[in-house]
Amino acid sequence: MAGNSSPQLSAATALVELLDTHPELSALAWTVDTLGVLRGELTGDASRGRIVDDCAHTLGGTPVRVRVDEHGSGFAELAAVWRDVPVQVWVTYSAPVPRRPLGTVATAGGVR
DSSP states (O other): OOTTOOHHHHHHHHHHHHHHHOGGGGGSEEEEOTTOOEEEEESSOTTTTHHHHHHHHHHOSOOEEEEOSTTOOEEEEEEEEETTEEEEEEEEEOOOOOOOOTTOOOOOTTOO
16 A cells, blocks of 8 residues: 555455455445444354354454353454454354243243
8 A cells, every 4th residue: 555545545445355355254244444444243143253253264363252141142253454454353143042842831921
């Protein structure tokens, strides 16, 4: 990049290159903030944050996973620098709904 280019332009250019070479990462909603940080987000990821692992493989860095309930719902995040652009990735996911054994009856909400 030219020395006088803006951080947003650098991040946008890096994003174009990233998605051109790794189209599988287009599942994330990408934004560029005013400081030139490239952010990728995904809510309700069915793969339980596997896309963050894909990002780490491409961008570098180590994903962090946080479990938020006893069923395994949580989020994964990654901070990295790619092509001299800071990148933050954030993904939330829900645990699969536990299956009840056949023949069991679910109680109505609030009634026991």
